[in-house]
Amino acid sequence: MKPAPFSYYRATSIDDAITALSGADGMAAVLAGGQSLVPMLNLRLSPVDHLIDLRSIAALSRQEETPEAICYGALTTHAAFEDGAVPDGTNGLMRYAASHIAYRAVRNRGTLGGALALADPAADWLTTAVALDASVTLTGPDGQRCLAITDFVVGPYYTQIAEDEIIDSVVVPRRSAAERWGYYKVAPKVGEYAKSLAVALIDPAKASARLVIGAWSDVPLVLKAGASALLEGVKQHDLAVIVQNELDLKMPSLSPAERRLHTSSVVRAAEQARS
Template identity: 45%
Template sequence: MKAAKFDYTKTNDVAEALSVLTAEDGDSKVLAGSQSLGPMMNLRLARPDRLIDIRALDALKAVTQAPDHLFVGALVTHAAIEDGILPDVTRGMIQHVAAGIAYRAVRNRGTIGGSLVHADPAGDWPAALRALGAQIVIDGPAGTREAAIDTFQLGAFTVALEEDEIVRGVRVPALSGSARWGYHKICRKPGEFAESIGAYVCDPESGIARLVLAATEDAPLQLDTAAAAIAQNDGAKFDLDAARMALTETGETFDPFKLRMHAVALHRAVAQAYGA
């Protein structure tokens, strides 16, 4: 199908983008890589009255390295991350994650900020950046604010972003040399939406241990108790039964098939982190 009619505005000014977002009547949507909004508009699941094309906003393309993090502008594409153009502060994790997103033709256009804001439950960046404990940098009429990723995604396709705000970028914490990570996706075929995603990051130096399950019907699920235990045992006791137990202990209900699949995703992510 084809997208329904809409007005189109392109701007190279953040303030103008923010004002257009709220000044006009009707429903406005921000357009970046168009790899998620594009299909939704073609299928008419989304019918915005106005699109604001932000690809010319240079402020959202910046990549800057600080001692404790890497700031990645919202418009940085998955392909740029996959190709290792960015400084590696995550011991290769974000490069690995980027390379596994959909297909190269999609990665050439799709953006890290778009993925976060679109907040598909099966999205890679919401899962991977949650495991890394990233900070979201948000521009709004009152200036710039930061939000922890843990509270950013409220549910499937829903984020804590006001109507007059856009994501400027994301601060990815730098991992130390002794940090470990694992990321495992279960897909029927390469590039397809994941049926389950397990992500694990542990950094003994900063004391961080985070285990995340994604591709449920909701926002990514963080399993802190399990993560702490895994870090303490160097992953040794985290077998499939332990993974199933950890999932059950979250209080979420999964059907038996999904529970099994999610347990496998978590188990494999942790196994990858510890080289098992």
């Protein structure tokens, strides 16, 4: 299939893009990497009247560093992370996660901002961003606003982006050099979306740990009881019991098979972080 007719506009600046969005007569969408939007347009699952291309806006591909965090422009590609072409304050976690997104052709064009804007529960960046406590900066006619990633994503494929806003950047706090991480993804085959995805972070020096499970029917879930058990150093079997009980409490809609799958992913990510 081919998309329904739409107008095309290549924005030259962030202000130009906002003006085009605000003045659009009908439904408008922005094009970042296009790796999800273009197929949906072709299948007519996401019809638009106006398509505004952001790819010529250099400011959206910037990176800015401070001692506390790194700011990535929304158009920073997955490949830029994978290749180490941009700074990384996560001890390699973002580089690893990027390298496991789809296929290299997709990673060459797909963007961090585009992936978060889609808010697909099975996408690698969403779960990773929640684990890293990232925040998203939105720009619109009234200026900028910054939202924690857990506030930005309201539900599957549903975010706080207003119709006349775009993602300007994503801010990721720097992690301690002593922090270790684990990343475990279950997919039908290489390049496919995950059926289960878990990220574990543990920093004994700071007495902190974080466990996040994604790729289920809702937004990524932070497992606080599991993180506490990970920090305490409980054995693998005991950690699995604690995680499963927390999943039962917070994700009651899971089938027994899904619960076992997600428990296994979390425990494997945790064991990677402890190894």
